[in-house]
Amino acid sequence: MLRCFLRTVIAMRSNHHTFASANDLPWVNTRCTPLRRRSWITNICTSAIVVGLTISFPAYTSADGALETATQDSPLQLESDVYIPEGLWPDPPLMQAPRVADSPPEPLTPPPLETVSIMLDWFLSPQHAVILIAHEKGFFQQQRLDVGWQIPGDPSLPTKLLAAGEIDLALGRQTQLHLAAHEGAPLTRIASLVKTPLNAIVAINSDDDAELETLGSRPLGFATQEGQQLVVPLLISETVRQSEQYAKPRAIHFEAVESLTEGGIEIIADAFFHTLPSRLATQGLSATVIRYDDLSIPRYDGLIVMANRNTLGRRMDTWIRFVVALEDAANWIIENPQLALDRVTEAYPRLKDSLTDDHWQDLLRRLSLTPAALDVHRYQAMETFLQQRGITSEMLPVEQLAIDPHLGQ
Template sequence: MKRNRSVLMLLVLLLLGSPAGGEEKLSLMLDWFPNVDHVPLFVARQGGIFLKHGLSVEIQSPSDSADPLKLAAAGHVDIALSYQPQAIIAASGGIPLKAVGRLVGSPLSTLLFLDGKGISSPADLEGKTIGYTVPGMMDHLLDAFAAVNEIRSFTPVNVGFVILQSLAAGRVDAVMGPFKNYEPVAMEMEGYTASFFELEKFGIPSYDELVFVAGTMIWNRKGETIRRFLDAVEEALAFTKAHPEEALALYFEAVPEAPREMERKAFEKTRPWFGPDTRLDAVRWKTFAEFALQWGMIEKEVNVHEIVAER
């Protein structure tokens, strides 16, 4: 029934305004492997919304979480799904990019730890070993979190995405970077209970977790096409909010290998954090950029009005 519904929606969209062939092609690289953070993107593709806006969008997965932004800046992909802190750090380093929109407009990243390990406040992390997930971003966020919360001594360790194993084995006491909608669910299904510090509640300014980034040259050349892409994503965000079960069915249709029980639970936690639109707030970006400069996340000041694209 759900599959029939998705086919019916596609036919309706085609009848109501899809162009007759000649779609413009865009390549989109995700921040990581497909997961429920990306549901609206697969709604737009599977449900014909991209097609309705005259677009053919190829969705790619990276081999490393640092690749999407670099490949977008170099023009090897049209759009990358990245993170606001990562974009700020890259811009400070002179990488030519344009932040063009958002998918998830609130922080999902946390500093996560297992229950029963004697951690109830940031002060309890003094002298601990703390992992981080994405080099070049989460290690900087960890340093800033420690400075703001007066954690004077700790040992940072790059654990990548080997989060549960690193915590369960006692290799690290906590990890900077796991998403609050995803890893706690996965850990609970393995019999572990996780707690976390939400970064925006412990001194880190609120930011857009997942953002669309294009290289400056691509934006200058394909800006209008990318704007249509963002319009399509907004339509998909609205559909996901109004029809969550149908949206999740479209995602599972596109990613049949997804672990359904875990991703269904994670999707319920993710839904409030989407959108509600794709528009970026330059003032909020400026606040984060100033914080990043103040606490040593970046060395060079970032003019956010140069990197946040006008819509």
């Protein structure tokens, strides 16, 4: 039956024949004799189906022909539009683009700063310029250090508190370190800020060419232990000691100006020669400075940084970073002397009264550009001097007194 139907449709398309009734259909012939036995109702239904197909089939065939014609007229090229039947290739699921952060990411938290406490050797003075610049320029912070300093109430406090572990570091003089070490204090030098002595004999009411022998007969004072034990004995002869006019030297602590102007003292054995003469000048007094070289005292480091020897093992890295910051500050001062002076006096205005340009230039010449470097000979020479003068009974090895942190213990 299907074969008969197809044959009919093809005949209809080719001949455009119109059939009046179902009996005129091609399949009603001898080869399709079984259809003739059907009833007239069946013939009517079949005719309706055929008529419907006859109407719709030319539309499909015309569309196919148009597509075929279009394909023949326009060959398929890379630029040709390609139509994909709906449902053959489903659209991919929509994906949301990552959202841009509403605010910038939180900055990385810098590592915490390590706190270091240091006690100065004196009131805040120009000799502390390296410490001050290292703080003001951020060299300590670059080494992850938060350094704070204290001013001692007495010149002997720094070594005592350092030996007791109450502070981390202390400033002092090389001679001070030798005497403290011989008394059993576990102290060691880790850096030198000033390579020459900052102390000297300062006398008022004296000629510049006054003889040393005459100084011991005048009222004498001292501020530090080394002034009492090293300098005073060199100034006072045995003859003066036995005279009736002999006055025992007095400790003046930090009151140098007051002692010379009101306290009856005329000579200080261990005064800071950079600041004291200018302060006395404001009081109308002229001062004479006598350096220790005239007393045959070996040259020594005028300002050092001391640490408790018991901390070297566990805090050596800290002391190395501290010394690196000092070296950065010292070299910055030498490269920028005027900027350094302005920075120090602006941050610490009270230093303006005790610091002149000449004193500043003199101080710069004494700064150590490599604070960690150790002059072994100096420490050996001072040990020899102390023993020869009878101040100490034995010589301590240099490694017990001083180290270069970069080289370890």
